[in-house]
Amino acid sequence: MNRFTFAVITMSDSGARGEREDTSGEALKELFTAAGYRLCCYRVIPDAVDTIVKTVKNAVDREGADLVLTTGGTGVAPTDVTPEAMDQVFEKEVPGMAEAMRAESLKITPRAVISRSRAGIYHTSLVINLPGSRKAALENIGVLMPALEHAIEKIKGSTADCGT
Numbered sequence: 001m002n003r004f005t006f007a008v009i010t011m012s013d014s015g016a017r018g019e020r021e022d023t024s025g026e027a028l029k030e031l032f033t034a035a036g037y038r039l040c041c042y043r044v045i046p047d048a049v050d051t052i053v054k055t056v057k058n059a060v061d062r063e064g065a066d067l068v069l070t071t072g073g074t075g076v077a078p079t080d081v082t083p084e085a086m087d088q089v090f091e092k093e094v095p096g097m098a099e100a101m102r103a104e105s106l107k108i109t110p111r112a113v114i115s116r117s118r119a120g121i122y123h124t125s126l127v128i129n130l131p132g133s134r135k136a137a138l139e140n141i142g143v144l145m146p147a148l149e150h151a152i153e154k155i156k157g158s159t160a161d162c163g164t
Helices: 023-034 049-061 082-086 095-106 110-114 134-155
Strands: 005-011 038-045 067-071 119-122 125-130
Touching: 005 023, 005 049, 023 038, 023 067, 023 134, 038 049, 049 067, 049 082, 049 119, 049 125, 067 134, 082 125, 095 110, 095 119, 095 125, 095 134, 125 134
Parallel strands: 005 038, 005 067, 067 125
Antiparallel strands: 119 125
């Protein structure tokens, strides 16, 4: 199988210092490997715009990721800067993905309204920003899983019909 490659990048100051276990990143690696994707890159990095931009772009440009999943930094805390970093990464936004994640999350918690998760395209790869908690990351990506393969194919230039 292994048709598409994926990267997981966790934004966590304490995780980057080795003071916190990355449960969300580990869960995403397990989920996507089981779904037939091939892991090409995994990093735990500090919440810093320049570092996030460089790491996401490297995952695509150097590691060949078709799909980049980021986790963490999507809230409203002063250190949450993942959405701002995406301003320097995304060539196109895919707002429906972020809208779907928030809509589904709102069924679970009213706190979903403070999520600033985004999704977009960098070159021919899809980048999705997920919350930092394991539970929320899995709930959010679960909403998108049925559409991911088709989205990646379209981003790479497939002319297949989008109708289901």
